Amino acid sequence: MSKNQNKTGTYSFFNCIEKNFDKAAQFLSIEKGLLEQIKACNSVYRMHFPVKIGKEIKVIEAYRVQHSHHKLPCKGGIRYSTKVNQDEVMTLAALMTYKCAIVDVPFGGAKGGIKIDPQIISPENIEKITRRYTSELIKKNFIGPGIDVPAPDYGTGEKEMSWILDTFLSLRSGDVDALACVTGKPVSQGGVRGRKEATGLGVFYGIRELCYTKEDMYSVGLDVGLVGKKIIIQGLGNVGYHAATFFHEAGAVIIALAEREGAIYNEKGLNVSKVFLHLRNTGSILNFPEARNIENTEKALELECDILIPAALENVIHKNNANRIKAKIIGEAANGPTTPEADDILEKKGIIIVPDIYLNAGGVTVSYFEWLKNLSHVRYGRMEKKFSENMNAEFLHVIETVCKKKISSEEKKIILRGPREIDLVRSGLEDTMINGFHKIRDLKKSSKIKNMRTAAFVLAINKIIDSYEKLGIFP
The missing domain is CATH 3.40.50.10860 (Leucine Dehydrogenase, chain A, domain 1)
Known part of the structure; x- marks a missing residue:
């Protein structure tokens, strides 16, 4: 057993990040000293x-x-x-x-x-x-x-x-x-609307984009899209709950939810809102009327499913259980849920891992929007909402005149409404997660990198080096 491993054979959280960084460094022609500077904590x-x-x-x-x-x-x-x-x-x-x-x-x-x-x-x-x-x-x-x-x-x-x-x-x-x-x-x-669910929504956008990518879906034997995908989520905290809710609304089937005390399972799907209400009333997800209990929460990770989303603790997928993981896709909503040894095993099995350093970046993305809002001293939507509504009204009037057909009042409400703050925040988050996914995927293909995690680290390191060079810190 390595000195960096604990008694269960899993690596410390810090060593996992270092190993992933070092894997990425092999694809970069960067002086060792510069890489060491990026790895080091400044203060x-x-x-x-x-x-x-x-x-x-x-x-x-x-x-x-x-x-x-x-x-x-x-x-x-x-x-x-x-x-x-x-x-x-x-x-x-x-x-x-x-x-x-x-x-x-x-x-x-x-x-x-x-x-x-x-x-x-x-x-x-x-x-x-x-x-x-x-x-x-x-x-x-x-x-x-x-x-x-x-x-x-x-x-x-x-x-x-x-x-x-x-x-x-x-x-x-x-x-x-x-x-x-x-x-x-x-x-x-001074907070921004949409911040609370931002990380879970970012997880949803990231995995949804993967599921829309034909080549990747066919590589794991799945159809394109989210509808009907069987999903298991470990952790029903803020991130897990919101991710589960968005997947459920998009037509995916949440077949299992796992917490510390155990897990619940229903092959036909769980109603996330009902489970959360049960959790709030009883203090546990166990004994939910529409599901069967699984006493060992780790066993829930090993069930047949299309997508597995660990949204709680680090190192939950390790060398001792990686071979038993049956998911086609793993979306890392938690920080560091997969050890480096498990990564190698899962890669050989052909499982796609959407890495944490990309997938759970929704929270910091919307925090950025909040920070910008505070610096600008203007609420999102305040300046453009009425303008958009007026432009939409003119556009609608032209359509009705040309087509000689009136649009119903309910349809008008939908068409005429200008963007609210939450609409703009979610739009910005969606665009950010989609762009991030394709940057990682494109780099992975062009550099012949085997997995998304290494590609994500390479992308991050390149951008940090670029920032240092613009500051004139490095020659």
Whole structure:
């Protein structure tokens, strides 16, 4: 067993990213020192600060890592978990760098983490911790609209982002662009519509584009399109739930959903909304009336299906179960769900893997839109919505006059409506994911690279090198 592997034979998250980076480097004629610079984290801020919780003073461990300064600001979420450690935060920051490069979002990668369990700490104390963490970041110049822009991640959401914003405003009150210091905020505080479902919707757009590609579908023995595709999703958190919902609405069949406590299965398909309601009422997806239970959640990954979407933890597909995976396509909605050894096994089996560094970039893409909205101080759609409606009305009048036929009032409502903010955000996300997919696929074909993951890393590294060269940092 390699020194980089744990007792189950899976690699550490950090080593998985390094191995994938090194695979891609073989296809590049770039000096080793430059590659080492791209791999390295530029800045790591580890902090300990006291917070009074109840009658006791607790010392909180927290991190903020800025992986790359090839573009500024840096961008990445903040997670609250007892499993937070420096290696994990550094790895996630590196992934953010590559994701942003692939989808042409002009940020360097960053990540933050606070080592707490938000499930057992009161909201009042979480607020104290969040505000103190923010003030520590401000002291060291690790947050700001042009410096480093946090966002939600595991264990955090709109509420925590609003506390970060409020703390920043109180300490940087004269900053006219202060709203852009953090994304994932409530809409009432400068957030953007469509941010909450963005990662899951990005997963949907990416896999849908693959399913529309004849050559790729025929290579795995599937028909073109999403209708009727049998899908298994592991993880029913924010990403998994929204991805499942969009696939269900598009005509795909969600045959299994898996969570930590087990999985549920119905060959004819699960109603995602009903499952989520059952989860909310009972605290578990198990014993859902319209499905049978699978006690071992890992076994759900091995069921017959067309598309498998791991949307929860890293390293869930490894050398010990890769041979038993029966999916034709794996869409990595989670970060690092497949180990390098599993990659090799799955590739030999002809399974298409849509890699995490592309597929779950929907969140940072829409965060970028929110950041731009805050800097421009104008809501998306405000300037063009009425203009579009007026132009559509004129166009419709011409059609009715020429055709001598009136269009029904219901049809008129659909045709005349100008774009709302959520329409523009989703349109931008869709275009980004489609373009990203084809850039990876085209590079894979032209460079004779065997898989999408390596092609995605090559694409990211090339774009980062290009940015450094434009800055004049490298000769």
